[in-house]
């Protein structure tokens with residue numbers, strides 16, 4: 001099957017630089033995707049965008065080049081609730097990848113078990129309107145109750161302005177809850193303004209809530225682009241991410257977001273994105289938690305020695 005990319009689609013950056021920042025041993029890229037390839041794993045009919053292909057082999061090559069040990073592969077909305085491409089990647093990762101799926105109410109316990117055996121450890125609920133059609137909250141809550149029995153968690157993706165309306169639903173979830181990209185703050189607003197304060201309150205009052213401090217390239221308004229040797233890109237995102245890392249060091253994750261769906265303006269060099277990490281996690285201890293201890297506790301708990 002042949003797919004035409006969405007007009008204006010930006011492909012992932014070929015030949016990323018090798019980061020100057022040396023990742024700690026065992027670092028996990030805790031947010032990335034695979035796309036197809038469409039000829040093997042067709043994109044879903046209900047998708048809102050058609051990407052370029054981004055295969056498991058290309059993802060694993062990037063992992064090795066950047067110096068990550070493992071990946072968490074998150075189901076992308078262009079595959080809807082057809083998790084085959086993501087699961088196939090998990091099955092070919094030699095145990096070095098875990099996954100987050102998208103499921104509907106109709107999923108059977110046998111299907112959940114098969115995904116668990118492949119390495120899936122969570123489901124993603126997406127509330128970003130340009131990416132998905134609305135799913136009723138009672139359906140999502142039912143799914144959350146079922147996946148909780150597998151020890152999975154829920155990943156939520158939403159925009160900052162929608163947090164008040166979604167608050168009751170999110171705080172009623174029975175699992176660990178992982179927020180994608182800090183709930184997409186508007187970084188032109190003040191760090192200590194009401195919008196970001198609400199997000200911090202959400203984390204402060206709910207110890208089951210974690211956050212990915214990822215995607216500066218998506219949140220930044222000022223740039224500059226993380227290309228051409230720029231080593232301090234996305235300065236306007238730094239205070240937001242750093243605040244979350246410093247206040248909740250044991251509940252943060254980081255990921256490249258490769259292959260960076262739906263960027264309109266520029267495509268980052270993933271090597272330079274890795275060089276962003278020490279700006280938001282300035283000490284070796286914070287880096288170890290963000291990149292190793294936290295993702296291991298959530299995705300490979302059987303390998304973690306908890307005191």
Ligand SMILES: O=C(O)/C=C(\CC(=O)C(=O)O)C(=O)O
Nearest residue numbers: 075076077078131257261262
């Ligand atoms: O990759 C991300 O995390 C962000 C996305 C895409 C997405 O969530 C998806 O397709 O599933 C976005 O903001 O367009």
